[in-house]
Amino acid sequence: MSKQHWIHDTVLYQIYPRSFYDSDDNGVGDLNGIAAKLDYLVELGIGAIWISPFYPSPMADFGYDVSNYQDVDPVFGTLDDFRALKDQAHSRGIKVIVDFVPNHTSDEHPWFIESRASRDSPKRDWYTWHEPQPDGTPPNNWQSLFGGSAWQLDKGTNQYYLHSFLAKQPDLNWDNPEVRSAMADNVRFWLEMGVDGIRVDAVNWLSKDEQLRDNPPNPDYEPAEGVDPYNAQIHTYSAMGSHIFDYLNVLQDVVKSYDDRFMIIESYPDHPGDHSHYLSFYHNLDQTVTAPFNFDAIGLPWSAQAFRSSIGSYMEKLRPGDTAIYSMGNHDQHRLATRFGQESCRTAAMMLLTLPGTPIIYYGDEIGMHDTHIPPEFVQDPFEKNNPGHNLGRDPERTPMQWSDAPHAGFTTAEPWLPISGDYTTNNVVRDLQNPRSLLTLYRELLQFRSTSDVLRYGNFELLDHHEDVFAYKRMYKEKILTILLNFSGNDVDVDISAQNLVFSTLETTEFGGSLKPHEAVILTSDN
Numbered sequence: 110m111s112k113q114h115w116i117h118d119t120v121l122y123q124i125y126p127r128s129f130y131d132s133d134d135n136g137v138g139d140l141n142g143i144a145a146k147l148d149y150l151v152e153l154g155i156g157a158i159w160i161s162p163f164y165p166s167p168m169a170d171f172g173y174d175v176s177n178y179q180d181v182d183p184v185f186g187t188l189d190d191f192r193a194l195k196d197q198a199h200s201r202g203i204k205v206i207v208d209f210v211p212n213h214t215s216d217e218h219p220w221f222i223e224s225r226a227s228r229d230s231p232k233r234d235w236y237t238w239h240e241p242q243p244d245g246t247p248p249n250n251w252q253s254l255f256g257g258s259a260w261q262l263d264k265g266t267n268q269y270y271l272h273s274f275l276a277k278q279p280d281l282n283w284d285n286p287e288v289r290s291a292m293a294d295n296v297r298f299w300l301e302m303g304v305d306g307i308r309v310d311a312v313n314w315l316s317k318d319e320q321l322r323d324n325p326p327n328p329d330y331e332p333a334e335g336v337d338p339y340n341a342q343i344h345t346y347s348a349m350g351s352h353i354f355d356y357l358n359v360l361q362d363v364v365k366s367y368d369d370r371f372m373i374i375e376s377y378p379d380h381p382g383d384h385s386h387y388l389s390f391y392h393n394l395d396q397t398v399t400a401p402f403n404f405d406a407i408g409l410p411w412s413a414q415a416f417r418s419s420i421g422s423y424m425e426k427l428r429p430g431d432t433a434i435y436s437m438g439n440h441d442q443h444r445l446a447t448r449f450g451q452e453s454c455r456t457a458a459m460m461l462l463t464l465p466g467t468p469i470i471y472y473g474d475e476i477g478m479h480d481t482h483i484p485p486e487f488v489q490d491p492f493e494k495n496n497p498g499h500n501l502g503r504d505p506e507r508t509p510m511q512w513s514d515a516p517h518a519g520f521t522t523a524e525p526w527l528p529i530s531g532d533y534t535t536n537n538v539v540r541d542l543q544n545p546r547s548l549l550t551l552y553r554e555l556l557q558f559r560s561t562s563d564v565l566r567y568g569n570f571e572l573l574d575h576h577e578d579v580f581a582y583k584r585m586y587k588e589k590i591l592t593i594l595l596n597f598s599g600n601d602v603d604v605d606i607s608a609q610n611l612v613f614s615t616l617e618t619t620e621f622g623g624s625l626k627p628h629e630a631v632i633l634t635s636d637n
């Protein structure tokens with residue numbers, strides 16, 4: 110059998126560096142803060158961290174607006190701090206994945222400054238510039254995901270430039286080979302330093318219609334439901350253009366030129382649950398080094414049938430060797446505990462850590478952090494600022510990690526950059542570590558169990574059907590079989606099943622008597 114890639118044998122953990130741990134008391138988390146908490150991650154059982162961007166940035170989109178791809182923003186530390194963090198992580202057996210933002214730079218990146226300087230700048234074509242329409246309006250109807258037209262008029266040269274996100278995030282022109290080569294160099298810089306992989310941001314927009322045709326209206330759009338005019342269109346021409354895989358292959362070629370690295374693709378389908386979208390990445394890229402996140406769980410209701418059908422049909426479509434990476438949450442989505450309810454967090458943990466593929470935990474989900482209410486005067490996220498009051502803002506899921514019941518949750522001694530959830534005195538790491546029944550203890554035990562279970566790490570997957578409120582499946586490896594039952598409901602549920610021996614319960618159950626308690630999840634075997 111070929112050697113397993115480390116990605117198949119690990120559990121990922123996403124760190125939003127502003128909010129993890131502040132080592133220098135300025136209210137913002139930093140790289141040394143991550144280093145200080147590596148032992149926490151080792152004890153949790155994490156095998157790899159993905160760190161959201163920490164590069165120099167004006168922070169218009171909190172680091173997803175990069176002004177230098179080969180350095181560290183002073184608010185997060187220095188390149189030497191990063192090297193030290195990477196070395197300390199590696200010495201503990203933790204891999205390090207960095208975020209790579211290929212679609213856009215900051216408008217303060219030297220490339221854009223040069224590009225905007227004049228119409229005949231040598232870097233003019235590194236971004237997408239276009240004449241206004243005769244009436245002065247933007248070249249077409251494309252919308253920025255963060256609200257408003259995707260075009261910004263640059264007064265100096267009287268042309269519009271394209272920005273699929275903020276005006277402070279101009280889109281690079283990937284049709285230009287110089288851009289591709291410069292971005293490949295940026296990936297090489299981090300791999301050369303020894304990082305183990307990249308998470309590739311917002312890939313949908315790398316390739317667009319060369320004729321810049323107008324997007325058609327979205328017939329399913331219901332304006333009454335929200336503001337979000339972005340969704341009033343189908344993004345036929347502004348995203349997922351015909352060269353997207355050629356451009357991703359440029360990055361993948363760099364990743365493949367180093368041993369044992371991996372590349373994770375961030376790409377949301379236009380229609381949630383559209384598996385053909387995810388499959389296109391598996392089929393057009395190299396499954397041995399690349400996989401997309403699957404974001405189905407973000408949009409699903411908390412229902413056994415919904416998860417059963419989504420995961421069952423995804424697993425059916427993946428080929429041997431494709432890596433499933435189910436995302437239950439991240440820095441762009443409302444917290445898992447808020448979407449599914451606090452009482453469902455234990456079942457969700459069991460599901461996440463027993464499905465095939467590489468699980469990923471968003472920082473704080475292991476202690477059940479929920480969305481924090483952000484009063485208008487504290488709002489930081491441009492998404493919320495541009496569309497106030499419509500629950501689009503991402504600050505609620507980005508609040509500081511709750512380490513202890515010390516002031517500011519032990520995250521910082523200064524005023525934190527975002528408010529801390531009011532429940533930090535009762536919901537924090539220190540307290541949860543002392544509680545054998547806490548969610549954190551459950552995560553630790555499940556991660557420990559998973560690390561010793563070939564069945565969970567490498568086993569096949571088969572759906573079972575026992576009860577409408579129970580998502581049930583088998584994992585099989587060699588002669589061994591584990592049966593997982595997840596009760597999504599708040600009721601006792603009887604399950605008629607031959608596997609009877611309880612290996613693990615998310616509750617205090619010690620013996621499986623054929624029924625699940627409300628919100629209980631179990632692992633069973635038929636062994637004696």
Ligand code: GLC
Binds near residue numbers: 311375441
């Ligand atoms: C991705 C990031 C998000 C960011 C956007 C633009 O979706 O996850 O946080 O705002 O890309 O870079």
